[in-house]
Amino acid sequence: MHTRVLEPRQITILTTSKCTAACRHCCMNSSPERSDTLTWEQLEKILSQAFTDLRLKLVIFAGGEPMLLGNTLYKALRMVKSHGLATRMVTNAYWASSREHAQLKLRELEQAGLDELNISSDDYHLDFIKLDAVRNAYELALTMNFSAVVLANCFGPESHLTPERIRREFGTADMKLRFDDDGATIENHKQKGKTLVVLSNSPVQSLARGCTEMKPSELPAALTDSELDRIGDLVGGCPWAIRxxxxxxxxxxxxxxxxxxxxxxxxxxxxxxxxxxxxxxxxxxxxxxxxxxxxxxxxxxxxxxxxxxxxxxxxxxxxxxxxxxxxxxxxxxxxxxxxxxxxxxxxxxxxxxxxxxxxxxxxxxxxxxxxxxxxxxxxxxxxxxxxxxxxxxxx
Ligand code: SF4
Ligand code: SF4
Incomplete structure (x- = not known):
């Protein structure tokens, strides 16, 4: 395996462009009308090559909505796990509308080898997915053996479902914030034998569908030129490109x-x-x-x-x-x-x-x-x- 300057350390499998929702801020333009979906044959081939050719630590399953893949998702999770890599899935929790079904699906995910469950919920998701489904998925996930459970919330000045409300309604004493008031990442470390519970509290961005479907009043104020340049100096190159x-x-x-x-x-x-x-x-x-x-x-x-x-x-x-x-x-x-x-x-x-x-x-x-x-x-x-x-x- 030769050395590259830009070498992926984690990879996100965008399993499908289809989603049960069509959130107005969706940076992936996903919706029920779209249908591109990776087959098991494609996934098996891509993952096999990734295990041989890359030095990965983490494989993330996202979309669209990855749970629409059913058994194919579970097979892919098992394959990643059998190679000793960590796994994460990003979902809107549409499958958790009843506690019984949520329990069943979470058990299947746990058995397939999912480490981190990441549930997205904010005003834009609420147009399609009830908060009760998110609550079911979140509460039941905490009773299982996931290494981390993350609630991801994007908020703007007009948002009703804010990080504060999530903390109030869902809060456990252990729920950590992902970002501080200045937008800097808070380092949260997992304690042995305990599930790390994180609220990812990020301001909503105007990307892809969001550029045309969100009103300016829904977006946080744009940064001034000097604020933008300060971030450019502080962060430097994009740490996510290819990595x-x-x-x-x-x-x-x-x-x-x-x-x-x-x-x-x-x-x-x-x-x-x-x-x-x-x-x-x-x-x-x-x-x-x-x-x-x-x-x-x-x-x-x-x-x-x-x-x-x-x-x-x-x-x-x-x-x-x-x-x-x-x-x-x-x-x-x-x-x-x-x-x-x-x-x-x-x-x-x-x-x-x-x-x-x-x-x-x-x-x-x-x-x-x-x-x-x-x-x-x-x-x-x-x-x-x-x-x-x-x-x-x-x-
Ligand atoms: S649930 Fe996620 S992937 Fe689906 S439309 Fe909303 S933001 Fe996009
Ligand atoms: S390359 Fe970096 S800055 Fe550009 S879209 Fe990807 S993550 Fe964002």
């Missing part, structure tokens, strides 16, 4: 699950039906624009384009997060064209940064490294000794 790669519901190898990037000319590297996984991971590792996002971060790339070619690009709105900037960077054709026209100007800094990562970390056998610090004159230096807490901004 937290995804397999799309059509079986494509894609950069991440920040939003639906399947078929995006930059962040979709091709079909695993026709190419081996190792080939597509190498392609991603060597892709210049992906490296710009992974090493400089989308905010710095936006700023550099604004300096180099202000008349050729469009960043038409205020931004709250890395992924929102990235969405406009790679989704708007005008910006992609500008990236392709001017990417030669980034070659030197990217090669220097990659060499620095090799010398400082990879050649010494250290495979996980923090984002680099890239200064205004674009020279690179090793980053902080620990990943900055806010690097987990994506929620």
């Amino acid at each position: 937290s790669a995804a397999i799309s519901a059509k079986g494509h190898f894609v950069a991440c699950c920040g939003f639906e990037v399947e078929d995006n000319p930059i962040l979709d590297y091709g079909s695993l039906d026709t190419h081996p996984l190792a080939e597509l991971v190498d392609k991603a590792d060597n892709d210049l624009v992906t490296n710009m996002i992974a090493i400089l971060g989308p905010i710095k790339v936006m700023r550099l384009l604004q300096r180099i070619c202000p008349d050729e690009i469009s960043f038409p709105r205020g931004y709250r997060s890395y992924c929102e900037v990235c969405f406009d960077l790679v989704s708007l054709k005008q910006n992609r064209d500008a990236l392709y026209r001017h990417m030669d100007e980034f070659v030197e800094v990217i090669l220097a940064a990659r060499n620095l990562v090799k010398q400082t970390y990879l050649d010494k056998g250290v495979r996980e490294y923090p984002p680099l610090r890239i200064t205004a004159d674009l020279s690179a230096s090793p980053g902080p000794s620990k990943t900055t807490p806010i690097a987990d901004w994506r929620g």
